[in-house]
Amino acid sequence: MNKALALLLALWPLAATGARATDRPSPAKVEAPLGAPLQPLQRVEDYRVILKTCSAAGKQRVAVREMRVGGEKLLLTVDPQTLAASLEYADGSDCSEAQGTSRFLELVDHYAADMGKQPSAGATWLENAGLKHGRGEGAYLTxxxxxxRKPLDRAFLQSLEKPGEAAPVALAVSGLWLTHHPADFAWLRREKAEGRLAITFVNHSYSHPYRPGLPDGQNFLLEPGLDKDREVLDLERLLIANGETPSVFFRFPGLISDREWMATLRRDHLIPLGSDAWLAVSPAKPPGGAILLVHANGNEPFGLNRFDSLRQKGELPKPFRPINEAP
Incomplete structure (x- = not known):
């Protein structure tokens, strides 16, 4: 490591702590240089769920998390209309306990109440609960x-890119994928920073447990003994520690959940994200407004091949749209 990089790492946490709130940029940014090692989630301390209405830089936002990074107290906030998430300095925001409701909170309640499909009479678990189909024409690529163990399918993501235009894609990231693929994650961040991909990072749980052979009602996040807070909040901490901002969306591993998990997402102010077009398993031609689901982690080449085939035949709804426009 050269001296310049060592100095940059030492100055990572944020802006100088002596700066006045009015001198700080909005949104706040947790520095994480692209060439630096992956940072541990413990960099983000005192992380907890809140619900406040805040005014920062002249804009009204809903604060859903508070935390401390490098001695600075930060808020994770959401634009109640556009659903865009950003970090703000707590001492630069005028906040009070949330009163009433907003489009954002109404959407959380609405989609957390969508129980999806119960696969059999008396089943306690759910398939594909939450937001499954988007508004309007086009499609939402996730x-x-x-x-x-396989590398990120960079070629697939590069195939979406167009000169002078950032291609929208929502990537549902698990914590264990991120920690084992730091170079791929750095590549994603670079594609985003340089304007080739407009990435929305969706929470896909921290550990994404899966045990082959177990029934779905005892598998994925329904595995007994899981710590729900760790699965939801530690993935958010890991993204923030490494310079990115988690969105308001959560995708259940395997699209499998239950009522208790849906209540957890409501408590944490998250929108469950399903799909009406999981291309590897759905034979139907995707309709307008479809939320397309593929795996870009190397594990599901059939889904990527089907995406390419549908695209070549002109059978994918266009244009691809940001996932924030779906609800």
Whole structure:
């Protein structure tokens, strides 16, 4: 490591702590240089769920998390209309306990109440609960990054890119994928920073457990003994520690959940994200407004091949749209 990089790492946490709130940029930014090692989630301390209405830089936002990074107190906030998430300095925001409701909170309640499909009479678990189909025409492309020994399918993502235009894609990231693929994650961040991909990072749980052979009602996040807070909040901490901002969306591993998990997402102010077009398993031609699901982690080449085939035949709804426009 050269001296310049060592100095940059030492100055990572944020802006100088002596700066006045009015001198600080909005949104706040946790520095994480692209060439630096992956940072541990413990960099983000005192992380907890809140619900406040805040005014920062002249804009009204809903604060859903508070935390401390490098001695600075930060808020994770959401634009109640556009659903865009950003970090703000707590001492630069005027906040009070949330009163009433907003479009954002109404959407959380609405989609957390969608129980999806109960696969059999008396089943306690759910399939594909939450937001499954988007508004309007076009399609919403989502790619899951479950834990995998295989590399990121960069060629697939590059195939979406167009000169002078950032291609929108929502990537559902698991914590174990991120920690085992730091170079791929750095590549994603670079594609985003340089304007080739407009990535929305979706929470796909921290550990994304899966045990072959177990029934779905005892598998994925329904595995007994899981710590729900760790699965939801530690993935958010890991993204923030490494310079990115988690979105308001959560995708269940395997699209499998239950009522208790849906209540957890409501409590944490998250929108469950399903799909009406999981291309590897759905034979139907995707309709306008489809939420497309593929795996870009190397584990599901059939889904990527089907995407390419549908695209070549002109059978994918266009244009691809940001996932924030779906609800």
């Amino acid at each position: 790619g899951d990054l479950c834990p995998s």
